[in-house]
Amino acid sequence: MITLALKVDVDTERGTRLGVPALAALLRESDVPACFLFSLGPDNTGRAIRRVFRPGFFKKVSRTGVVGMYGVRTLLNGTLLPAPHIGQKHAGVMRAVRDAGFETGIHCHDHFRWQDFVRAMPLEKVRAEFAAALAEYQRVFGAPALAAGAPGWQTCANARLVYDEARLLYSSDTRGGAPFFPRIDGRVFDTLEIPSTLPTFDELLGRPGWSDGEIVAHIMRLLRDDALNVFTLHAEIEGMKKQPLFRALLEACRARGVRFVRLDGHARALLRARADIPVRDIVMAPIDGRSGLVATQAERAS
Template sequence: MSGPRLAIKIDVDTDRGTREGVPALADLLARKDIPATFLFSLGPDNTGRAIRRIFRPGFFSKVSRTSVVSTYGLRTLMNGVVLPGPNIAKKNRMILKSVAERGFETGIHCWDHVFWQDKLFSLSDERVAEEFNKAARAYEDVFGKPARTAGAAGWQANAASMAAYDAARLDYATDVRGHAPFYPVIDGKRFRTLQIPTTLPTLDELMGRPEYPDDKLADVLLSRLKPGHFDQFTIHAEIEGMSMLGWFADFLDRAKAADVVFVSAADEAARLNANPEEVRVAHLAQGEVDGRSGTLAIEGAAVQGKAA
């Protein structure tokens, strides 16, 4: 039986993460010959406005565990509040282009990370499409071609965002937490864009918890990989690309030593889309994930019969 197959997805949330974390991760992954998908925030960095999450259950515990100020920097935490939020794609255009030029897959994370993560479910269908399309236009302006994948900020997804993806004819999306790829159904409607879930906990969901000592974090993640099974690990340019870059480099080496095969999510999606009868159809639901505040899009129960 073949070893575990693991795809790396990189969420890029901020201007600083783009400037510092993205080049560091691209260098590391290229040096180790490991594929990855970089998903970019393409509009204003309004990270400071995330203070509105102060009343969300679990917010304080996550902030205290992950040392938000040292992770993001004081300048980033003032963006959109004390200081105007810089336009990430315009300011860092050459960095974004260099990632694709080095052979990595790129895609859309969002236009405005905080706005999408905090406001998606209060927006009209038309406003959701408009918000996604702003990101899609910015992506095409930088890369010269339409995006083929997207992964929503904060794993926030609903029927309106799935419809926007279908209209953009993405090859696949990665908005949910779950166990295996599936075609999503919401309120009885089946959408065409394949979902490839994040299947492993993220580092910031484990860090600082007494049950997950720092020297055991890699063990926790590697223990969840099974021979022959496909998994996706989401990392962040602001964490694994900066303060935890050394940890991530060691994790990659340990994974290779354990016969983990690093694969491209795009290749996995192409294989599955070519054989749709092999892919589960499941509900896209909302639920909680251990170590993260608020509700997220999650893989729900399999659909029995055909959805409309």
């Protein structure tokens, strides 16, 4: 049987305010579990304009319609407009997701800062950034976070160390295949890593010859029946303009008999058989349809 887990990255104030409730309603209607990973601090999306210097950035922006997806105001947050504090403004939205039975976790404190700078930050700054996210999560939910998934699939040895210090159940920072214990520069870290295994909508949208129906069919062809499949969606995309496309994907999964599972439950089951989890290197590499480099799972296990 094909098993699939859904991970929802919530990047912005607008996505939290509008996309999250819409996605939660659709998922509850479909009786499908998901893990919502929240950005908890300031929404500095507008500062991401510095990414214009990354290879492939303009190509992605033009084909995905970023302005239509995110809205003009969001693209000015942190520059011409003040950065709204997401956790302070929308704690009620976040708690409603938990109360509806969904898993929750940390995406980040400041999405822009983590995605663009974490790999160059000294340990004390990475630790402070994640500590701010942990504290805000605790304030919002009244419980410690058990899961994290990095913005833009950006991670490093310092990030993995602070995850271990936080005693997370698991993380989802990488692209790859089966879950593993990560190794960077020869050091093995304790926090179980569960990679995203499937391409995201924004990596496929707007390509010549790719209609929405073809995107759904492509993702369905990639589903494996011998391992957990993990699909990452975004509150700003599947929760808003592309919700009909996501609904079509859910319907295709239902027609095929796909079984949806929770990531936390899968992690606990794996950790009960810890000796069977391989160690693999995390390497930075390009991903088709995404600008810059992302954290990927090396192919060879040890």
